[in-house]
Each structure stands twice: as structure tokens, then as C-alpha cells.
Amino acid sequence: MKPLHFVGLVLLLAGSVALRANPVITAEFIYEKAPHPQCHASTIVETEQKRMVAAWFGGTREKHPDVGIWVSRLENGRWTPGVEVANGVQADGTRHPTWNPVLFQPRGAPLMLFYKVGPSPQTWWGMVRTSTDGGRTWSEARRLPNGILGPIKNKPVQLADGTILSPTSNETDERPSKWTVHFERSSDGGRTWTATPPLHDGVAISAIQPSILFHDRIGGSKLQALGRTRQGKVFTLSSDDAGRTGSPIALLDVPNPSSGTDAVTLQDGRHLLIYNPVPKGRTPLVIAVSRDGREWKPVVTLEDQPGEYSYPAIIQTSDGRVHATYTWKRERVKHVVLDPAKL
Numbered sequence: 591m592k593p594l595h596f597v598g599l600v601l602l603l604a605g606s607v608a609l610r611a612n613p614v615i616t617a618e619f620i621y622e623k624a625p626h627p628q629c630h631a632s633t634i635v636e637t638e639q640k641r642m643v644a645a646w647f648g649g650t651r652e653k654h655p656d657v658g659i660w661v662s663r664l665e666n667g668r669w670t671p672g673v674e675v676a677n678g679v680q681a682d683g684t685r686h687p688t689w690n691p692v693l694f695q696p697r698g699a700p701l702m703l704f705y706k707v708g709p710s711p712q713t714w715w716g717m718v719r720t721s722t723d724g725g726r727t728w729s730e731a732r733r734l735p736n737g738i739l740g741p742i743k744n745k746p747v748q749l750a751d752g753t754i755l756s757p758t759s760n761e762t763d764e765r766p767s768k769w770t771v772h773f774e775r776s777s778d779g780g781r782t783w784t785a786t787p788p789l790h791d792g793v794a795i796s797a798i799q800p801s802i803l804f805h806d807r808i809g810g811s812k813l814q815a816l817g818r819t820r821q822g823k824v825f826t827l828s829s830d831d832a833g834r835t836g837s838p839i840a841l842l843d844v845p846n847p848s849s850g851t852d853a854v855t856l857q858d859g860r861h862l863l864i865y866n867p868v869p870k871g872r873t874p875l876v877i878a879v880s881r882d883g884r885e886w887k888p889v890v891t892l893e894d895q896p897g898e899y900s901y902p903a904i905i906q907t908s909d910g911r912v913h914a915t916y917t918w919k920r921e922r923v924k925h926v927v928l929d930p931a932k933l
Contacts, residue, residue, distance in 0.1 A: 613890050613932035615911065620644055620662050620669045620923040628652065629660075630900075631743065631850070632915040632923045635693035636907045637701055641665070643725040644915055645691040645703060646923050648672070657687040659705050663725050669925070675728050676719060678707040689714060692741040693725075696748055699779050701725055704740035704756075711761045716740035718780065738774055738783045743799040744817070744852050745905065750809035753777050755833050757815055759798035760788065768792030771800050771815060771825075773833040789827060789836040796820040797839060801853035803861050803883050814883045820848050822869040826884065844878070844886050845869050850901040852914075856930055857906060864892075864902040864914055875899035875916060879933050889933045892916070892926060899924075906930065 620632075626648030634644045642664035649657030658677035662669045678686035689706040696702065700720040708714030716734035721727060734740050741756040748754055756774040761767070770788035790797065800815040811832040819825045824844040828837040844865070849872050851865040861880045866872050867888060874894040878886040892914070893899035902916035912928040 611932045613928045613930070614892075615927040615929055617892075617924065617926045618669075619918065620915070620925050621672055622922070624648060624660070624672055624922075626650070626657075626660070628920045629923055630917050630920060631690045632901065632917065633691050633693045633745070633903045634905055634913055634915045634925070635695050635701065635745070636905065636913075637695055637724040638698070639724050640908060641724050642907075642913065643693055643701070644669070644923065644925065645675075645693055646672075646915075646917075647688055647691060647705075648674075649687065653687050653710070655685040655687055657689075659688050659691045659703070661703070661725055675703070676705055676717065676731060686714075690743045692743065692745055694741070694746050694754075696754060696779060697752070700729075702780060703728065706739065706742075712763045714739075735783060737785055740774070743850055743901070744801040744903070747802045747804070748809065749811070749832055750807075751777075752779075753832070754780060755802065755813075757800035757802050757817075758785075759800060759817075760792075761798060762792070766793055767796070769796035769798045769820065771797050771817070771827065771836075771839070773815075773829075773836075775833065786834065786836075790839040795825055795839050795841060797825040799850050800825075801851065802833075803853055804855045805883065808855055808857070816842065816853060816863070816883070817851050818848060819846055822846060822848075824851060824863070824865065842884060842886070847871055852902050852904045854904050854906055854912075856912075857910065858930070860930075860933075862904060862912065862930075862933065864904045864916070866900065872898040872900040875902065877904070877914070877928070877933065890928070892924075893918075 629648040632646040658674040660672040692704040706714040716739040719728040746756040770792035800817040803814040805812040813829045823841040827839045853863045878888045897919045904914045918924040
């Protein structure tokens with residue numbers, strides 16, 4: 591073989607290996623067995639002590655009054671057994687289901703666990719607990735102020751000035767039913783909150799469960815929200831003033847089966863979106879990458895077999911790795927760690 595041909599073959603093979611490189615470092619279930627038959631809506635966070643904590647809601651089934659919020663910690667390479675840390679028991683003894691926990695670690699402050707309590711998404715209210723020991727113990731539950739729901743499904747972000755900005759949404763019983771996106775913000779570490787009005791009419795595009803991406807720098811003021819709709823595609827809207835106002839909402843050319851998504855801006859400026867890339871159903875589950883938040887390229891398939899793989903959460907930790915959790919057939923929570931250099 592001529593030398594140049596040999597070099598060309600080596601480069602071709604090297605390129606093929608790069609294309610086939612698997613970004614998944616580990617994939618595991620957070621638990622194999624649990625006291626609750628079903629689970630959903632997981633969330634994951636890195637604490638200030640560089641430890642991983644995950645949470646989800648679990649019970650007989652979604653909407654059942656026995657559904658509570660369960661937490662597990664990654665210690666010495668293994669997830670601790672899940673512990674129920676919140677439920678919907680009221681002072682008069684009645685019990686409502688809990689929904690959509692969201693873990694968030696502010697800078698230099700206690701770990702926060704947001705969740706919802708109530709009979710339905712149209713009637714639920716926001717709650718929060720905090721932990722000063724990385725999720726081992728939790729404060730008493732505190733109800734958020736009227737009109738403040740907290741992050742509906744996906745994590746808040748913290749701006750450069752310390753402001754906590756929550757991506758949130760509302761579902762109404764009006765006819766026609768409206769799904770609207772808005773932002774909630776706190777400049778005092780979560781003690782008080784303000785909310786924007788709905789950022790769209792909720793009818794032409796019915797959108798909920800936003801995630802926040804950064805388009806100048808992480809913690810900056812140029813933001814993009816994207817997430818779930820009833821229109822068969824992922825929505826997008828932008829803000830140049832750190833979420834005080836938003837651009838007109840629009841649909842991306844990214845399929846969405848009216849199922850939860852999540853997204854994150856990486857340290858290198860790229861964006862990741864984890865979602866079901868189909869107009870109907872909740873399989874497969876993939877991760878896509880984008881430079882501009884509008885053109886998305888699927889780069890890894892996490893699940894593609896029959897069943898439900900849904901309601902994902904995705905973050906990047908201080909070591910640069912990407913962590914994702916998601917519902918696995920409503921039976922378990924799966925945790926995947928990825929190398930972003932291979933995405």
C-alpha cells in the first residue's frame with residue numbers, strides 16, 4: 591500500500607472511531623426496588639460539597655393521594671435507599687398528592703427542594719424545604735406565597751448578581767384551557783419572590799415546563815426558555831433582560847409529544863436538550879446538542895425500546911461531566927453520566 595493511501599486509511603478509521611465514540615460513562619438505576627409501585631419526575635443536583643442528590647415523586651400512581659417526594663444521595667459510589675421527605679398531608683388530616691420535585695443548589699446557601707401539593711396541576715400550590723447537610727435532613731415545609739408556584743419541573747438558574755430565576759408555568763381550567771410560561775425571581779435567596787405575567791396567550795401555543803439556557807455567559811442576561819407544548823414541537827422564547835420580559839413565543843423544528851424536556855448550557859457554551867424526539871409516545875429518549883439553541887442535532891440515544899422513558903433532568907457538574915435522570919417505565923429512576931467532549 592502506498593504511504594499516502596495508508597495515511598488516508600488511518601485517518602478514515604480514526605474518524606469512524608470518533609463517530610462511534612460512546613459518550614455514556616455510566617448508566618444505572620438509582621434503586622432496584624422501592625416501597626412505592628410507581629415513580630416519575632426525577633431531579634438531580636450537585637451540592638456545595640460536590641455530592642450528588644436525586645429526588646422524584648413516588649406512590650401508587652400519579653395523582654394518587656399517597657404520592658410523596660423521595661430523596662436519594664450518591665455516597666461512596668452507590669445511591670442510598672430512597673427516603674420520603676415530603677408528602678401532601680394537611681393539618682386537618684386530608685392528604686393530597688405531591689408533584690414534580692426540583693432540587694436547586696444556590697451559591698453559599700442551603701440546598702433547596704421545591705415541589706407541588708394539590709389534587710391536580712390546575713389546583714396545586716408550591717412548597718419548599720431546605721437542607722444544610724447535603725440532603726440528609728430537611729427543614730419544615732414552607733408554602734410559597736400566593737401566586738408563586740416555584741419551578742414547575744426544571745431547575746432554576748442563578749444569575750451573576752445572585753438572583754434566583756425559576757422557569758415556571760401554569761395550567762388553567764378555562765375554556766379553552768391555557769398553558770402559559772412565566773418566570774419567578776428572588777433576589778434574597780428565596781425568602782421573597784416576584785412573578786412576571788404570562789409571556790404568551792397560552793392558546794395559539796400551549797406551553798409549560800420551561801428550561802433556561804444562557805446566550806451570553808452562564809449567569810448573564812440573555813436567556814432562552816424552551817420546553818413542552820401541545821403543538822407537537824418544542825417551544826422557544828428569548829429574553830434580553832434576565833427574564834423580566836420575553837420575546838414572542840415560537841415553535842422549533844424539534845418534535846415534542848407533549849412530554850417533559852430539560853436543557854442545560856454547558857461550560858463551553860454549547861447547549862444540550864434531553865427529550866422524546868417524536869410527535870407521539872415517550873420513546874425513544876435522546877440528547878441533542880446545539881450551538882445557537884435553535885438548530886438541534888441528536889447525538890446520543892439513551893433509550894429506544896418499547897416503554898415510557900420520560901420527564902428527564904440534565905445538569906453539568908463542576909468536574910465537567912453531564913448527569914441525567916429520567917423515568918424508566920414509571921418503575922424506576924435511571925441515572926446516566928456522560929462525557930460532554932464526546933457529544
